[in-house]
Amino acid sequence: MTYFKSGSSNSFIGCLILMISISSAFVGRVSAQVRVGILVKQNLRTVLISPAQGKYILTNELSDTIYTFRTDDAVSVSQVGDRLVVKSAYGLNDTLTSCFLIGSGNGAAFKMRVGNEPQDLLYYDSLQILPETKGLRLVNAVSVERYVSRVVQAEVGYGAAEEYYKIQSIICRTYAIRNLERHALDGYDVCDHEHCQVYSGSKNPTDEVVKATAATSGLVMLSAENDLILSAFHSNCGGQTANSEDVWKEERSYLKSVNDTFCLSSRSATWEKSIELAEFSAQLGWSNGVLANDFGWKQPDRKKYFTAGSDSVETANIRRLFGLRSTYFDIEITNGNVNLTGRGYGHGVGLCQQGAMKMAEAGYTYSQILGYYYKGVSLAQISSLQP
């Protein structure tokens, strides 16, 4: 079966297959684990921890083992001033300045109950607990692959093609390794909400996601300049992705506009919105008369600026001002209203998720799809990156 019809707009994709190469890049720190600050916004004072799989011990700040969990055991960790009070039904009762929950054995996992969560949360590997003024600092040191599969599950949800889960795994792993220093001042690598990537203890990944993550184990994307790439993605490009410099100022060799017909039949391919002309002009800071009835403006290709006479404003600003789904819109003014007819959903830079999903369903491989949206990138193993 061939997916490259000669003469079709997609025929050139065949030339863009990535080389799976072992390359080196320079990053601050390379690790098989990622330290995730979890439940950072909840300002918790108490957590209840119990082992779910494998063996667990509790150590103090000097790494001395102070407690070995039994199988049906639970330990409460409560903050009292600048100390932690740790207690169990089997006689543990201690006051510490910090503690580590350390798991061993294949797939070591622990359950955690916190006040306002309806169910026990499940995390893998280890946990560091420190008292801070605003509440407990909880840092889950977890293998990169376990982290990636959780983030992919939260980002993609259920029912996507296996190849698509692989794509999102590589994107998410690249993001994590590139951002290992992002929360250095907070005492961990990445946080568990949208600021970094959503990592939830209540959503265990499906076998399908775990399998897809494992199939790309350790793979990250490097630019032609051999740097870990900014693996930007968005929901739907509306037929053409955006240049990075047109949206975020900074130019990147791999974030260049490409045409995309794959996403056009998806649900977010088009949108419409109407805004009163007076309000539209006022928000742009334009005087009356610059825009009037019967004015029309089109983007056959994505444009950085919306222009009328000698006035112009960045389409990215218009999107921000009016909460538009994208910067890829046409304008027509009738009856005192600015009617916007738009394409796509999101900033438009990098990989188009709905297009990539369609490509995956059509049988393209993850390396072909990544090479289509990210120009000139190659794949490398984390272990080959040089600190």
Ligand SMILES: [Zn+2]
């Ligand atoms: Zn963050």
Ligand SMILES: [Zn+2]
């Ligand atoms: Zn698209």
